[in-house]
Amino acid sequence: MDFTLIETFRYEPGQGVLRIEQHLKRLARSADALRFRQPAGVRKKLDDHVRDADTSLRVRMTLTHKGELDITSTPFTPLEKDTVWRLKVARTRIDSADPLIRHKTSRRDVYEAARAEYPAEDADEVILLNEKGDVCEGTITSLFVADGGGPLMTPTLTSGLLSGVLRTDMICQQKARIQRLRLQDLANRDIFVGNSLRGLIRAELIEA
Structure with missing residues (x-):
């Protein structure tokens, strides 16, 4: 496969990754539908990645056809409410x-x-x-x-x-x-x- 599956989500201190269950379910459904290998230990890898974070983050997870998972993050500034x-x-x-x-x-x-x-x-x-x-x-x-x-x-x-x-x-x-x-x-x-x-x-x- 010449493409990866992607999930992008928000981490907030004290709340964790927002809507994490929905993101992981969508990733699993897409992996099944497109015959990607399901990744192992996704939740633990994600928890480890954000464990010491003390600010809002934009977290990006990618999954290859072989089931290889990569997680990266960058600081995230929420939009103003009147945007x-x-x-x-x-x-x-x-x-x-x-x-x-x-x-x-x-x-x-x-x-x-x-x-x-x-x-x-x-x-x-x-x-x-x-x-x-x-x-x-x-x-x-x-x-x-x-x-x-x-x-x-x-x-x-x-x-x-x-x-x-x-x-x-x-x-x-x-x-x-x-x-x-x-x-x-x-x-x-x-x-x-x-x-x-x-x-x-x-x-x-x-x-x-």
């Missing part, structure tokens, strides 16, 4: 039939191409659509749209997107529900993006 990200829509499209889209891997060509369409000063995140025009996800985040005070709407996996850990957690808590979304469904609604590392971020769609 609003500017969103642009990519011309690059996701192929909803691509099975790798549903797993977090090092094959990120489509996301890198979408991100490269706009300079950082013009967009904090770029949203991708699939070949049918369905809204899918951001290059590093899941997408959520307000729906009249009820659970936030988030695109269905069948549109072609990653099962994000934050997205799954919010669905399980009934804070979000799956819904096929088109660009017009984002008009005049509150929009959020997020992932397990950064949490939920308020966003606004900037027209091209």
